[in-house]
Amino acid sequence: MKQGETYILMYAAGICLAGSLLLAATTAGLKAQQEKMVELDRKTNVLKAFQAPILDAKKQKLPGDQLEKMYADHVREVLVDADGKPVAKLPPKETAAGIAARKILPLYQWVEGDAVRKYAFPVSGKGLWSTIYGYMALDEGLTTVVGVSFFKHGETPGLGGEIEQPWFQDQFKGRKVF
Secondary structure (H helix, E strand, O other): OOOOHHHHHHHHHHHHHHHHHHHHHHHHHHHHHHHHHHHHHHHHHHHHHOOOOOEOOOOOEOOHHHHHHHHHHHEEEEEEOOOOOEOOOOOOOOOHHHHHHHOOEEEEEEEEOOEEEEEEEEEEEEOOOOEEEEEEEEEOOOOEEEEEEEEEOOOOOOOHHHHHOHHHHHOOOOOEOO
């Protein structure tokens, strides 16, 4: 049976439409889960900078609910302005651009009981090919590096990819910053 050009074009358009609808529905359906995983990754990297035990005895990453509990039990998030003064609350519709313009920065505190034992903050800097993002934690005296965690970069998979390895990040532990 010979099909006309119109039939072929309509068939191809129908396949494209069905595929795009399926892709759009999948993207919309997974958006909440994706945002949850991005937030868990952020919290995990903050915990890594604090040198919190995020691996079990088999060297596997702890389940998300355990990481969330550890974060909730020990980490306090504080927003500070460029002068280091705490910002009580952001306006409800504050955008990322508005926060950046006001130079409001997150500061993470490791709390044991009522005492703050460590501080962590986001760091970034230029690598060879891209900007490298991470977190650095300092002791309660703010003089010694407790740990670092690099999590986002566009460096090459070879040597550049090594910045995510524990042996690389461990070399900063105990370094004096002042």
